[in-house]
Amino acid sequence: xxxxAILSQFPDLYTLAGQFFxxxxxxxxxxxxxxxxxxxxxxxxxxxxTHGTFYMxxxxxxxxxxxxxxxSSGFWLxxxxxxxxxxxxxxxxxxxxxxxxxxxxxxxxxxxxxALVLAFNDLIKxxxxxxxxxxxxxxPGSISLGGATLPSYNLILLAAGPLVxxxxxxxxxxxxxxxxxxxxxxxxxxxDALGINSKxxxxxxxxxxxxxxxxxxxxIAPTTNIVIGMGMGIIINAILxxxxxxxxxxxxxxxxxxxxxxxxxxxxxxxxRFALVFPFLIAATLLMIRPSGLMKSVW
Amino acid sequence: MSTLFAxxxxxxxxxxxxxxxxxxxxxxxxxxxxxxxxxxxxxVILFTALLATSLNISLGYGGMxxxxxxxxxxxxxxxxxxxxxxxxxxxxxxxxxxxxxxAGVALVIGTxxxxxxxxxxxxxxxxxxQLVWAIVYRWYEFTGGDDxxxxxxxxxxxxxxxxxxxxxxxxxxxxxxxxxIILNSPFGIALQxxxxxxxxxxxxxxxxxxxxxxxxxxxxxFSGVAGVLFVILERSVSPSLLFWTKxxxxxxxxxxxGMFTFLxxxxxxxxxxxxxxxxxxxTEYWLLVLGTVLxxxxxFLPQGVLGFVKEKISSSxxxxxxxxxxxxx
Numbered sequence: 255x256x257x258x259a260i261l262s263q264f265p266d267l268y269t270l271a272g273q274f275f276x277x278x279x280x281x282x283x284x285x286x287x288x289x290x291x292x293x294x295x296x297x298x299x300x301x302x303x304t305h306g307t308f309y310m311x312x313x314x315x316x317x318x319x320x321x322x323x324x325x326s327s328g329f330w331l332x333x334x335x336x337x338x339x340x341x342x343x344x345x346x347x348x349x350x351x352x353x354x355x356x357x358x359x360x361x362x363x364x365x366x367x368x369a370l371v372l373a374f375n376d377l378i379k380x381x382x383x384x385x386x387x388x389x390x391x392x393x394p395g396s397i398s399l400g401g402a403t404l405p406s407y408n409l410i411l412l413a414a415g416p417l418v419x420x421x422x423x424x425x426x427x428x429x430x431x432x433x434x435x436x437x438x439x440x441x442x443x444x445x446d447a448l449g450i451n452s453k454x455x456x457x458x459x460x461x462x463x464x465x466x467x468x469x470x471x472x473x474i475a476p477t478t479n480i481v482i483g484m485g486m487g488i489i490i491n492a493i494l495x496x497x498x499x500x501x502x503x504x505x506x507x508x509x510x511x512x513x514x515x516x517x518x519x520x521x522x523x524x525x526x527r528f529a530l531v532f533p534f535l536i537a538a539t540l541l542m543i544r545p546s547g548l549m550k551s552v553w
Numbered sequence: 554m555s556t557l558f559a560x561x562x563x564x565x566x567x568x569x570x571x572x573x574x575x576x577x578x579x580x581x582x583x584x585x586x587x588x589x590x591x592x593x594x595x596x597v598i599l600f601t602a603l604l605a606t607s608l609n610i611s612l613g614y615g616g617m618x619x620x621x622x623x624x625x626x627x628x629x630x631x632x633x634x635x636x637x638x639x640x641x642x643x644x645x646x647x648x649x650x651x652x653x654x655x656a657g658v659a660l661v662i663g664t665x666x667x668x669x670x671x672x673x674x675x676x677x678x679x680x681x682x683q684l685v686w687a688i689v690y691r692w693y694e695f696t697g698g699d700d701x702x703x704x705x706x707x708x709x710x711x712x713x714x715x716x717x718x719x720x721x722x723x724x725x726x727x728x729x730x731x732x733x734i735i736l737n738s739p740f741g742i743a744l745q746x747x748x749x750x751x752x753x754x755x756x757x758x759x760x761x762x763x764x765x766x767x768x769x770x771x772x773x774x775f776s777g778v779a780g781v782l783f784v785i786l787e788r789s790v791s792p793s794l795l796f797w798t799k800x801x802x803x804x805x806x807x808x809x810x811g812m813f814t815f816l817x818x819x820x821x822x823x824x825x826x827x828x829x830x831x832x833x834x835x836t837e838y839w840l841l842v843l844g845t846v847l848x849x850x851x852x853f854l855p856q857g858v859l860g861f862v863k864e865k866i867s868s869s870x871x872x873x874x875x876x877x878x879x880x881x882x
Binding site: 301351355359360364368373375490494497531541 | 801837
């Protein structure tokens with residue numbers, strides 16, 4: 255074999271580092287969205303396709319908030335407000351629709367959330383129109399990281415993932431509400447028997463999950479075209495992250511998001527056109543090896 | 554035929570046969586008095602109904618959760634397209650081979666999936682299905698990538714809408730008859746028993762995975778047949794045929810019609826397609842209407858329209874028992 259030919263095709267270290275950070279930034283967005291979904295799926299035990307829609311809503315609302323405020327400070331306020339608006343919307347959805355189907359067969363739950371995806375897609379079309387939107391980058395320019403150049407904004411994304419993971423860990427293991435969430439996930443009847451309103455716990459978990467979806471959408475808004483249907487792509491990846499990582503396991507979601515991110519960014523280098531394939535390939539392989547997820551599932 | 558309709562009484566049997574014959578007769582003469590567009594629409598309904606019925610083999614009768622059935626439809630369509638355009642095979646052989654390719658893909662995906670249960674089964678079908686979609690979407694040299702394939706070399710005789718319609722009508726009728734026979738054969742009964750009670754079936758020596766895999770592959774095969782009908786009608790394919798939302802649409806059709814009835818999926822497919830066309834004329838936002846209707850349907854009529862009718866007609870409704878069991882699993 256001619257090794258030099260292979261070596262010459264091998265990308266240099268800077269390209270590798272650059273790809274690594276770009277992949278990680280994407281992985282962090284995926285993680286923020288998947289973390290919300292894993293909490294919802296872990297506690298409420300529903301597969302929520304609408305999660306992708308809340309992600310998309312986050313991006314559209316962030317766009318509008320930033321436009322309304324104008325200037326470079328617009329994005330930072332959007333970062334604060336947009337996920338909260340999404341959370342408020344999700345509260346309405348939970349209290350009118352979701353809570354009626356917790357005891358329904360799984361297929362019905364899937365279809366209800368999918369029906370909401372269809373309805374919301376059109377509602378967004380009515381409010382924002384069919385044309386794509388794009389937002390100004392709040393931190394233009396690029397920085398050098400490990401010899402690789404990287405858009406400065408990606409630093410925000412890289413920081414967001416660990417922050418969300420730590421926040422969720424603190425919430426779940428150190429606060430009363432988090433403990434209630436875990437208790438409800440384990441044994442809902444017992445929680446009810448102890449005089450705690452598990453309906454409220456369910457509602458809070460759903461709202462928390464959707465807040466994170468909205469946050470993910472807000473974070474990605476400045477880096478991409480905001481289009482109707484952007485939720486359709488990410489939701490499958492997020493669901494796979496959740497299932498492969500272990501349902502309800504935030505750390506599992508973090509690990510699998512990393513794996514997806516690395517797989518995709520290095521996949522780009524070796525088979526550029528098939529980068530899209532890698533997350534599904536990884537998910538199918540991992541599910542084959544460990545059918546119930548990499549880490550302990552609460553189901 | 555006597556064993557085929559064993560569940561019905563003598564009078565009901567005759568009535569049913571007459572009804573089917575009358576329906577086929579009407580269907581046969583339709584191109585003479587309906588507009589070209591209506592015939593086109595009916596062809597779409599026919600292959601979509603076959604597709605939805607094939608999904609129901611594994612979903613309603615097999616008790617599995619195949620979240621990505623459209624993949625086999627897409628694979629069948631792409632296989633037909635590629636065989637017609639790139640292989641020296643005669644067209645009729647391409648048409649026969651394409652569903653077999655779909656069944657082959659179903660065998661691979663099914664082998665992996667039947668090891669899993671419930672939601673994990675569904676997730677695996679989703680992952681594998683999207684994998685196939687992503688490959689088709691990006692493999693420009695072979696599948697045409699996101700452009701798809703246009704101008705497929707369908708034989709000249711089939712290149713008119715009435716011809717496509719008659720092909721679809723004949724294939725649809727034959728396939729539904731075959732599916733009906735399979736589902737009422739000892740294999741089909743055992744399959745439904747597996748759906749209703751895993752443990753008991755295992756203890757009396759039914760190989761659960763074996764039965765489910767066969768059902769899954771059969772479903773894949775008939776979805777592939779629907780894909781071939783699609784190619785004959787449209788003469789073009791695109792990766793959107795394999796995207797997961799297409800599968801979700803199918804699930805909606807099956808749910809709307811009622812997934813524990815044989816003709817439910819056909820009914821559901823017809824309703825959704827007709828609804829799409831008519832609402833699409835009235836409003837740009839017909840998916841909003843569809844979504845709202847679905848939400849109401851799930852909240853108030855979860856057994857589907859035909860399931861609801863059936864329940865009203867027969868008070869005993871033996872199949873419902875299995876439904877409740879499956880619903881909890």
